[in-house]
Amino acid sequence: MNTPGWGWGPQDLGSPEVSRRSPAARGLPVESGMVLEDVESGWVGAVVSVEVVGGMRVVGLEDRHGRVKAFPLGPGFLLDGEPVRLTPPAPRSVPSGPRITRSGSVAVENLRASVAKESRVWVEGYHDAELVAKVWGHDLAVEGIVVEPLHGIDDLPAAIAEFHPGPGRRLGILVDHLVSGSKESRIADRALSVPGARGNVQILGHPYVDIWQAVKPAALGIPAWPVIPRGVDWKTGMAKALGMPHRTPQDVGRAWQAILARVDSYSDLEPALLGRVEELIDFLTAPDGY
DSSP: OOOTTSOOSOOOTTSHHHHTOOOOOEEEEOOTTOEEEETTTOOEEEEEEEEEETTEEEEEEEOTTSOEEEEESSSOEEETTEEEEEEOOOOOOOOSSOOBOTTSSBOOTTOOOOOOOSOEEEESSHHHHHHHHHHHHHHHHHHTOEEEEOSOSTTHHHHHHHHOOBTTBOEEEEETTOOTTSHHHHHHHHHTTSTTOTTTEEEEEOSSSSGGGGBOHHHHTOSSOOOOOTTSOHHHHHHHHTTSOOSSHHHHHHHHHHHHTTOOSGGGBOHHHHHHHHHHHHHHHSGGGO
16 A cells, blocks of 8 residues: 555656655765756856865865856756765775876875975976966976076077076977967077077977967867967957957956866876976986986
């Protein structure tokens, strides 16, 4: 015999009693990058933070425009259309093997950075420097190699001459859009003719218009980087095309920080950049490079 209200036997799915019932939400530990929808407001975003505010644990969801909104941890979310009840992050297990850095190398535990050597890595701008430091910072700290931004390479030959390269004082220079026949390639050729440069300066580059494009589109959740028309400032146009604020230099800076935040390791970068940076580090850390 069926007891009314227990849910046994055939039921009218259109009845008010049944339609009020929601599917049971499964408990789910919240994780960074998880894309969720808040059922009540319809807000959709990726998890970027889990904090305790006023004694309540809240989760921050960042939408595709870079806006972040906080919601109480608990029920009321959808993950791929499935109702979920968010629980605190699962405790991280202690790795049994050696720790791997963002660049894929084995971390040096209890590291005390080496005294900075005279050799340097030069990159074109702050964004390049931030990306290299984020992924290869541990490796460079071990070797005592400093990364410095150039703010463009138009005056590269003069900058190299002022640096006075030589044995034990090497330069590894990373250049944007270093392709055959480009302005950058002609500047690089002139720079290598500076006295002391041959054998002590290595100039390598990637094919991208800007270091932004060295981040894999998949890391940003897009199929490909948008094409920016000629005559439009590339970074401003890119921020706009990605649906980010773009009207001021500060907006563009924040757009880059949002992109950089999606880079967790070398696997989020294009091989055309990875190989060049590794070559520069090898050049600077070779036994005769000090």
